[in-house]
Amino acid sequence: MDDADIIAYIYPHGSGNDFERANAVITASPRRLAPRLIQPTIAEHSRQQRASTEPPEDLDASTLHYLQRLQVKFTNIPRTDKGLLFGSNPNCDVVLPYKGVSNIHFSLTFDKDNQHIIKDWNSRRGTQVTYDGDNRGARSNFQWIIGGHKLARPIRSIIITIPNIIAFQIVVPSQNIQTPDYVEKVKKFKEGCATAESLLAGMGLFPPTRSHTGVHTPGEGEIHLKTRLGHGGFGVVIHYWNWLDPEIGLFSY
Known part of the structure; x- marks a missing residue:
């Protein structure tokens, strides 16, 4: 497999319904890849423990290796210039057929600097993206x-x-x-296979925007990531990055 053709891998996450729904979505997708490793059964695991005191070869394997995943490639050009679309509309690239998911909820695409982004398309419930567990809170019309x-x-x-x-x-x-080579591949991915306006109109992907109401109204505002740079007798030095413009940072002491 050409690793240079890979944009991202997407795995189910969480527990309970969140995980089961994501797993079902991946199972139904033509972009699905089987797990890298097969989880041994309880009986097999017991026999392996009795048969040898040597550590298993996959002792350090990531938990992700036991999960199926979606493979997103540059050569799988999206149908529109909006990127890889996730939503409840059956014409989305990745269909999320669940109550509360917007027609087009979010997409995987690239920004003007060719960086990978997740973009929320003014969804009613909003999208949350966390980095190592930080910056919780759903946002709408955000990237x-x-x-x-x-x-x-x-x-x-x-x-x-x-x-x-x-x-x-x-x-x-x-x-x-x-x-x-990378810049050219991103350009083709962002262009899509057809004119977005005509294609989206035919697919019925983007209905009129509806106002956000109720307890699930997503938040607004910037996202800041914190990086601890060091500490000393006068306190801890932390660098705050604005994720909308990460070239601009603030120092806190």
Whole structure:
């Protein structure tokens, strides 16, 4: 497999209904890949323990290796210039057929700097993206950088959630986003296969925007990531990054 063709892998996440729904969505998708490793049964695990005192070969394997996943590739060009679409509309690239999910809820695409982003399309419930568990809170009509920027490299876990409905973990392979080959692949992915306006009109993907009401009204405002730089006799130095404009940072002492 050509790793340079991979944009991201998307896994089910969480527990209970959130996980089961995500797992069902992945099972139904033509982009599905089977788990890398098969979880041994309880009986097999007991026999392995009795047969050998040596550690199993997969002792350090990630939990993700035992989960099925969606594979998103540059060569799978989206039908529109909005990116890979997630929503309840059956014409979405990834269909989320659950109550509370908007027609088009969010998409996986790239920003003007060719960085991977998750973009909420003014959904009623909003989308939440957390970085190693931080920055909780759903937002509507918002976008989050999930790859391609230096701030995303040390983050171990990026979770995409539609609150109380479904949750995914996304893994973005590290690539040099400055190379001409990468830039050209992003350009083609962002263009899509057809003119967005005509195609979306025919697919009925974007209905008139409805106002946000009720207890699930998503929040607004900036997202700040905190990076601890060090500490001394005068306190702790923390760098706050604005995720909408991560080149601008503030220092706190």
